[in-house]
Amino acid sequence: MVGRVLIVDDEDTLRLTIKTRLASAGFETESAVDGEEALEKLKGSPFDVVLLDINMPRMDGITALGEIADLYPQTDVIMLTGFADFSTAIECLKKGAKDYLVKPIDTTELITRLRSLLRARTSEAALADIRGKHAALLVDGILDRLVRVSRLVEGLEGGDFGKATKDQKGPMTAVRNELAEVLDSLRGAIEPSHLRQAHATEEAKVVAVDKMLSSAVAAVQPFLKMSGVKTDVAMSSKGAKAVGNPVSLQRGVENALVALTLAAGKGSVIKAKESGSDPILIELRIEKPSETGKKALLQAAGPVADAGSDFKSLSDSAILLQVARRMFEQHGGSVEVTTSQGAVTVECRLVTHRNA
Amino acid sequence: MNDDQVKLIYRFDFENGGRKDFEIDLDARTMGLLLKESLPRPEWTRLKYHQCENCPLPESEEYCPVAVNLASLVEAFKDSISFEKTSVTVQTKERVFQKDTTLQKGLSALIGIYMVTSNCPVMDMLRPMVRFHLPFATSKETVYRAVSMYLTAQFFIMRKGGVPDWDLRNLAEIYKAVSIVNRGMSKRISNASHKDANVNAVVILHSVGESLPYVIENGLHDIEPLFAEYAKQLEAFGSTVKRS
Numbered sequence: 201m202v203g204r205v206l207i208v209d210d211e212d213t214l215r216l217t218i219k220t221r222l223a224s225a226g227f228e229t230e231s232a233v234d235g236e237e238a239l240e241k242l243k244g245s246p247f248d249v250v251l252l253d254i255n256m257p258r259m260d261g262i263t264a265l266g267e268i269a270d271l272y273p274q275t276d277v278i279m280l281t282g283f284a285d286f287s288t289a290i291e292c293l294k295k296g297a298k299d300y301l302v303k304p305i306d307t308t309e310l311i312t313r314l315r316s317l318l319r320a321r322t323s324e325a326a327l328a329d330i331r332g333k334h335a336a337l338l339v340d341g342i343l344d345r346l347v348r349v350s351r352l353v354e355g356l357e358g359g360d361f362g363k364a365t366k367d368q369k370g371p372m373t374a375v376r377n378e379l380a381e382v383l384d385s386l387r388g389a390i391e392p393s394h395l396r397q398a399h400a401t402e403e404a405k406v407v408a409v410d411k412m413l414s415s416a417v418a419a420v421q422p423f424l425k426m427s428g429v430k431t432d433v434a435m436s437s438k439g440a441k442a443v444g445n446p447v448s449l450q451r452g453v454e455n456a457l458v459a460l461t462l463a464a465g466k467g468s469v470i471k472a473k474e475s476g477s478d479p480i481l482i483e484l485r486i487e488k489p490s491e492t493g494k495k496a497l498l499q500a501a502g503p504v505a506d507a508g509s510d511f512k513s514l515s516d517s518a519i520l521l522q523v524a525r526r527m528f529e530q531h532g533g534s535v536e537v538t539t540s541q542g543a544v545t546v547e548c549r550l551v552t553h554r555n556a
Numbered sequence: 557m558n559d560d561q562v563k564l565i566y567r568f569d570f571e572n573g574g575r576k577d578f579e580i581d582l583d584a585r586t587m588g589l590l591l592k593e594s595l596p597r598p599e600w601t602r603l604k605y606h607q608c609e610n611c612p613l614p615e616s617e618e619y620c621p622v623a624v625n626l627a628s629l630v631e632a633f634k635d636s637i638s639f640e641k642t643s644v645t646v647q648t649k650e651r652v653f654q655k656d657t658t659l660q661k662g663l664s665a666l667i668g669i670y671m672v673t674s675n676c677p678v679m680d681m682l683r684p685m686v687r688f689h690l691p692f693a694t695s696k697e698t699v700y701r702a703v704s705m706y707l708t709a710q711f712f713i714m715r716k717g718g719v720p721d722w723d724l725r726n727l728a729e730i731y732k733a734v735s736i737v738n739r740g741m742s743k744r745i746s747n748a749s750h751k752d753a754n755v756n757a758v759v760i761l762h763s764v765g766e767s768l769p770y771v772i773e774n775g776l777h778d779i780e781p782l783f784a785e786y787a788k789q790l791e792a793f794g795s796t797v798k799r800s
Contacts, residue, residue: 211638211658211760213695214760216763216767220770224770282742282746283746303755303756304758304762306739
């Protein structure tokens with residue numbers, strides 16, 4: 201099936217001829233006798249293209265075109281008319297019709313035009329998909345960096361700035377409120393399915409795990425320091441190599457580290473350990489997290505449905521871990537959150553690179 | 557009316573009480589249109605005006621015979637809308653046909669007769685169908701009549717020592733040529749009309765002609781089951797005809 205076409209014409213002979221020809225060319229077709237029936241059929245199931253006659257009883261083609269353009273913008277419309285009237289043609293094109301054919305229709309030409317239209321639709325869809333993925337990556341990146349900035353601001357408020365005057369605290373509070381609003385908007389804007397696809401298209405390379413882990417710790421060091429959290433990094437076997445996108449995997453580890461830091465209590469230590477197992481396992485463990493922090497982390501323990509609204513209901517820690525999980529899963533790895541004896545562990549598994 | 561003539565009377569009764577009658581007299585032997593008076597020849601009937609791509613007529617011909625045959629009819633319906641409701645009555649010597657339909661549908665049958673009986677060399681191939689005119693025929697009925705006409709023609713070709721075209725290859729070609737004439741005629745008529753009834757009537761004729769080559773290509777499988785008894789004879793006797 202090359203496309204789904206709705207043929208709308210009050211004349212049964214014409215409908216039958218077009219239907220027969222399009223079916224023989226591999227199109228799936230349905231028919232309607234006027235604009236009203238066409239709208240009913242569109243309500244029932246989607247069509248790629250509507251072939252729409254202009255002069256019909258009950259609801260004419262121009263009225264139907266307006267409705268279709270409003271209600272089903274993803275459906276393309278080609279107008280058909282027995283009367284070569286260019287002002288009507290222009291009116292239809294202005295209202296959103298993609299093309300305009302004067303009857304009698306050469307069905308071979310019609311098939312050529314339909315195929316060309318469907319090819320253009322596919323290209324447009326692919327382009328929109330790429331744009332969506334690109335936007336998702338951008339929003340995703342901005343989101344997790346803003347979460348860190350937000351926490352830095354909170355840390356400043358609780359530190360030396362706690363002793364600041366009322367006038368000095370004012371701008372800080374304004375910044376925090378602004379950040380909260382921006383974060384809220386970004387969570388609403390992100391489209392998890394696009395994000396997943398975007399990470400899926402990233403190029404996989406050989407990643408030196410020790411280098412990647414120490415880079416990730418270095419990248420979040422200012423935030424760890426600000427939060428008063430110490431790190432203990434242990435590499436059990438130097439030279440372990442994983443398969444994945446280096447940028448994506450490092451950001452996944454960074455996210456997990458920040459998520460743990462957000463949950464830190466007084467004097468918490470984050471232990472980062474590469475176990476040397478196959479597949480490669482990086483354990484990020486925090487002991488003595490705060491109770492609220494622990495709850496926030498465990499929101500990411502179970503599977504989270506792939507819907508944009510879920511981002512709104514998650515804690516910052518859980519969002520960061522969800523994003524990290526996607527980044528790892530796209531490269532065959534996994535992220536799991538477990539708890540035991542009051543500690544929370546984030547286990548990041550990576551696919552081991554094997555030399556040919 | 558004598559036996560040398562075939563008469564068809566088309567009557568259109570409209571919901572507003574209006575009525576239009578058309579009498580067609582044909583030569584029973586040639587199926588050519590018999591004219592009682594000279595026909596009007598407006599500008600759009602000139603041969604060069606939107607001349608069909610496949611027109612075989614010589615440049616010396618000043619007027620398109622199809623257009624000339626249609627001129628009065630087109631004038632009568634130039635302000636009519638295609639989907640206007642009408643009751644069409646067709647009277648022949650043998651019977652009367654009646655159908656409540658749209659104007660475009662009724663008009664297409666009438667235009668078909670005028671086109672085929674006009675002496676256009678392309679349309680001439682369909683003349684035998686006029687003798688067995690079936691008003692308001694469905695696409696399937698028209699396909700059957702066209703194939704029957706063509707196979708009958710092949711029978712006569714065979715009897716005269718020619719090579720018959722039992723595969724219907726040339727029938728598809730005939731209809732492709734007819735489609736080109738229909739397209740040319742719709743351009744002429746479009747310029748001679750203010751509303752769409754006339755053009756859409758030609759569009760209906762064109763649609764039938766357009767689909768026929770593909771119906772043939774598909775081996776007429778839609779109607780093949782109707783001939784199951786003939787297929788049984790073929791299985792039983794190795795031929796569809798029992799010879800004594």
